[in-house]
Amino acid sequence: MHLAGTGLVALFVIALGFIYWRDRNALKARRFKLFEACLALFDHHRLTQDAVNFPVLTGSYGGFDVRIEPLADHVVFRKIPSLWLLVTVKHALPMDGTFDLLARAQNVEFYSPSDSLQVRIATPDAWPRHTTLKADRPAAELPMNVLDPHVRTLFADPRSKELVVTRRGVRIVYQAHSGNRSEYLVMRSAAFREAHVPAALLRSLLDQAVAVCVDLAGGGAHARG
Template structure:
């Protein structure tokens, strides 16, 4: 009887291990499809996936080197986790400082450099009131005028979270998905069932970031066109 119990326990452990492996394999395959609809947007691209994480997409879009990194945010207890897209367009820009505009700040935005920037800059009157600016230099040394039309367009969408501008390029952070509410409330699991990024959505974010780069590089001709 004792040996039978041990055998049953061993069988149970093996079964659990197989189920766990299968579930992870399924999750990995599902998450790899996140950008499936978007790949045709790029001149060339590369997907890299670490374990069962969502894949990171890098490539060339309209002559720009870009990186799209999904980030799962489940830091705030009792808040439904979000899947953020960190969409970065790389280009050397004629500015010395770092500008970060963050919407609905909760001081838990671990993916943002805002907390490390030393200066808080007053929000221009026409900009959304739910945003805040952090920078490494005063407002007079920041290209707020050039950024004005882009800020209004980008943050007209309530899912837009952040606009970061440095001399190396532009990054927009956007909420792509919210986790399954019922599963999170019961199991505290940040599940994003069959999450996909539509091509039109990613193209829109990339075009917005490229437009910011173009204006900063040319001194505003893109905005005036």
């Protein structure tokens, strides 16, 4: 009887291990398809996936080197988790400072450089009231007039979270998905089931980031402030 019981326990452990392995592989495969509809946008691309995380997409878009990193955010207790897209266009820009415009700041945006920037700048009257502007230098040394139309367009969308501009390029942070409320409150699980990124959405975000780069680069010395 003892041997039979031990055998049943072993079989049970093996079955649990198989279920875990099956579900983990299914989750990994499902998440790998996040950008499935978007790949034709790129001149060339590469997808890299760490364990069961969402894949990071790098490649060339319209001649610009880009990186799109999904980031699952469930830091704030009782807040519905978000799946952010960190859309970065790499391009040398004629500006010396760092500009960070963050929407609905809650001091838990671990992906944002905002906390490390020491200069708080009053947002222009025409910009959304729910944004916080920080930099590493005064507003007079930043290309505020060049950025103005881009800020108004980008943050007219309530899912836009952040615009970061440095001498190395531009990053837009955008809420691609929010988690299932009931599942998260009960299970504390941020699964983002069936999450995918539409090609039209990613094209729009990339085009906006590229447009910022092009305008700043075209501004030359004027873009320095």
